[in-house]
Amino acid sequence: VKYISYIAFIPTINVSTGVVNTITKLTKTCVLRLTVDNMYFVLSGKVANGGVSMWCELLQVNFFEEYQLEGVSADANEICLEVAPENLSRALKTAQNAKSVKIKLTKKHGPCLTLAAELPSLSSINRIVTHDIPVDIIPKRLWHDFKEPTVPDFDVSIYLPPLKTMKSVVDRMKNLSNYLVSVIK
Secondary structure (H helix, E strand, C coil), rough: CCEEEECCHHHHHHHHHHHHHHHHHHHHCEEEECCCCCCEEEEEEEECCCCCCEEEEEEEHCCCCCCEEEEECCCEEEEEEECCHHHHHHHHHHHHHHHHHEEEECCCCCCEEEEEEEEEECCCEEEEEEEEEEEECCHHHHHHHHHCCCCCCCCCCCCCCCCHHHHHHHHCCCCCCCCCCCCCC
């Protein structure tokens, strides 16, 4: 099992941070599923018990300049990790002004996602800030829980305002009550 990725385009770091910050508000832990072409953030709470389910798919070519992945085997070329999005969010926050970011799956007293951010400095020597984010590697026998959910075809299209506007409205409303009833005529 091997995973290395490299980001050198700063706007993608900001987008990644925004995605992870949103997930942080939903849950304490989630699954990061890495495949050759995509990254997925999966939250599979039991909806029957009031849990939240989430499926976030990100194309790796849109985020990484360099991306290497070796899964468990040739037929199962993917990695599933349980990660605390809050830890990932803190590490990405440090990388906001970085020149580049390297993310690697390492083993330091247990499995970790190591995020190394190359920060600019006033001298000719760059500073590198490293974060080790503890993760749990999910065994292959449990991967079926983290496959893409089947969703019926929809007959409705909803156009929403920009995500930034929606986020501020939802953040204000969540403090009012656990429930929101909206009646629109």
